[in-house]
Amino acid sequence: MEFDLIEYLRKHNPVQRPDVLQGIGDDCARLRVESGYELAVTTDTLVSGVHFPADTPPHAIGYKSLAVNLSDLAAMGAEPAWVTLAMTLPRADMAWLASFAEGFFGLAERYGVQLVGGDTTQGPLSITVQAQGFIPQGQAITRAGARPGDYICVTGFLGEAGLNLLKYKGGDLAITTARNRLNYPEPRIIAGIALRGIASAAIDVSDGLIADLGHILTQSGVGARLTLEDLPLSAAMLEDQDPAKMYELALTAGDDYELCFTIGEQHIERINQLQYDLKLPIKHIGNIQENPGLRIYRRGGEPLEIASGGYEHFSDKRHG
Numbered sequence: 167m168e169f170d171l172i173e174y175l176r177k178h179n180p181v182q183r184p185d186v187l188q189g190i191g192d193d194c195a196r197l198r199v200e201s202g203y204e205l206a207v208t209t210d211t212l213v214s215g216v217h218f219p220a221d222t223p224p225h226a227i228g229y230k231s232l233a234v235n236l237s238d239l240a241a242m243g244a245e246p247a248w249v250t251l252a253m254t255l256p257r258a259d260m261a262w263l264a265s266f267a268e269g270f271f272g273l274a275e276r277y278g279v280q281l282v283g284g285d286t287t288q289g290p291l292s293i294t295v296q297a298q299g300f301i302p303q304g305q306a307i308t309r310a311g312a313r314p315g316d317y318i319c320v321t322g323f324l325g326e327a328g329l330n331l332l333k334y335k336g337g338d339l340a341i342t343t344a345r346n347r348l349n350y351p352e353p354r355i356i357a358g359i360a361l362r363g364i365a366s367a368a369i370d371v372s373d374g375l376i377a378d379l380g381h382i383l384t385q386s387g388v389g390a391r392l393t394l395e396d397l398p399l400s401a402a403m404l405e406d407q408d409p410a411k412m413y414e415l416a417l418t419a420g421d422d423y424e425l426c427f428t429i430g431e432q433h434i435e436r437i438n439q440l441q442y443d444l445k446l447p448i449k450h451i452g453n454i455q456e457n458p459g460l461r462i463y464r465r466g467g468e469p470l471e472i473a474s475g476g477y478e479h480f481s482d483k484r485h486g
């Protein structure tokens with residue numbers, strides 16, 4: 167049974183890279199790293215019922231398990247090359263695997279990523295992907311480089327995946343059919359590569375902006391101020407009846423996999439150009455400050471309360 171599954175993946179692998187000396191089939195894969203490059207390595211596990219609802223279609227699980235790993239590579243400015251896939255499946259279900267593989271390989275093909283190995287075991291559904299990519303030596307974008315005065319920017323829109331999850335929980339979104347931002351986040355690979363030499367720090371927003379920007383601030387030893395109304399909301403979210411809720415999602419909800427990055431003021435023009443080149447909105451949402459901690463203000467200057475575990479639901483405090 168296990169052999170059939172592995173054989174299926176090996177056969178349907180759409181990408182054959184010249185730097186793969188040996189892929190699926192032996193005890194190890196053998197890979198060639200060009201001189202002058204660093205290897206960036208990342209891994210993420212998705213557990214059914216924890217990281218995705220148990221009724222998520224296999225196509226979406228395949229897509230997302232790869233997307234979240236490519237997103238980590240993007241946040242370092244790495245160009246993805248190889249992945250391994252460790253699958254724990256309740257049973258050998260070829261129809262399930264075929265749909266999973268379609269989601270996984272569809273994304274892999276778009277970015278020229280080759281599946282080079284993995285592991286297949288039986289148990290409660292859990293998918294672990296490890297992704298590897300290249301960074302020209304010394305050009306990695308880390309979380310530690312933000313400096314006072316830097317501009318804080320984000321790609322795309324925030325809060326959409328969180329809104330999708332709320333709708334799903336409320337029964338307003340059929341997770342089994344919708345090709346939505348929760349199931350199909352776009353890893354910002356091209357943006358990450360374009361930000362080499364421009365961004366002073368970067369992270370992908372997987373756990374929510376406050377949490378993830380917080381990692382940049384801590385690791386850079388700086389603080390920041392944000393203006394709430396500058397957070398990028400999609401047109402659909404802007405039209406929502408409850409704008410306070412939408413901004414709360416943009417601050418705290420995870421799973422958007424947009425990039426949050428910082429740049430020195432001298433690069434602002436290049437960022438404006440990049441939006442057009444990449445056809446991807448990039449929004450300036452605040453600035454890095456010397457004083458540690460994150461401060462969020464409304465456009466009028468009124469500060470928001472941020473609780474330690476996240477932040478308080480501020481719609482109640484609006485006129486308080």
Ligand code: ADP
Nearest residue numbers: 172175190191192193251252253283284285286
């Ligand atoms: P081993 O006993 O050496 O771990 P396995 O039987 O687990 O070997 O795997 C055989 C080959 O198939 C190895 O090359 C492994 O990398 C590959 N493989 C196993 N499972 C997967 C998977 N889910 N995706 C891709 N390759 C896999």
Ligand code: MG
Nearest residue numbers: 284285286287
């Ligand atoms: Mg094995």
